[in-house]
Amino acid sequence: MFQREEVMNCAEFQKVLPYIIESGGNAEEEAHLRECDVCSDLVQDLRYIAEQAKLLLPMHDPSPKVWDGIQENLQREGLAKPARARGRLLGFPSLPSLSIFLLLFAAAAVGFGLLK
């Protein structure tokens, strides 16, 4: 004689919930999910939280003192030479100063060209 399968209750369902969220449920668990609004909402919420978390982007930059601290430490350990100017490692002109130099050089070159 055909025997009806025991129906899974919420407590049993929620006990195996971590596995269901990760890899889906078996037929019995899926059946419970279709019939139970509370468990269905719970699964929907947990999946939604996981999905939203994946969309979180890095939003904030560290303060400039982090880079200053890195330079100070590298100098102290002898891995980098002392900076000539604040915020720069030795041997490399900063981009603004390089730009100004190139601008002056270009202006001088143009000036000389016009004089000739």
Added chain:
Amino acid sequence: MSEAEAIDRAKQGDAVCFELLYGLHKRRVYSLCLRMTGNTAEAEDLTQEAFLQLYRKIATFRGESAFSTWLHRLAVNVVLMHLRKKGLPEVSLEETMEPQQEDGPRKDIGARDNVLAGSIDRVNLERAIESLPPGYRIIFVLHDIEGYEHNEIAEMMGCSIGNSKSQLHKARMKLRDLLKTSRAEKAAKR
């Protein structure tokens, strides 16, 4: 200059290229540290430490994985080391997959509430993550935000894969509670 060129030059001690790499990756490394610790000052110290280690170790980068993957793993290890030194609980090694009473799912059938879908924004979620207990927060950040697999988390944290899964589930359950409470409080104010 491409990132690959900057990495090659930084390996040879090129300071400008190292600064370029810092500029490219500082935001993500800092965000990782901030989300894992929930503390701005600690996150800044750890970001600094991660990049100092990068400077010392960059010559060992062989390109077997993406540079960002390698750097973020390095940063995670810096944070975990810091938390161990501080003696903060990460994950209890005795944890099992059995749900605990206080953190387990509610069995209050009939207490159906609106689902969260569409009702949480980034700010609320970030705030809720910040208020998670440290052990839950770390696993949640590593798995759901940073995309590490349970086997990788287990290896990094020295716990079992089952433990990592269990903690993640509890973290999501706790977040659900926090987000629902926050939503209810907002609704009550209106």
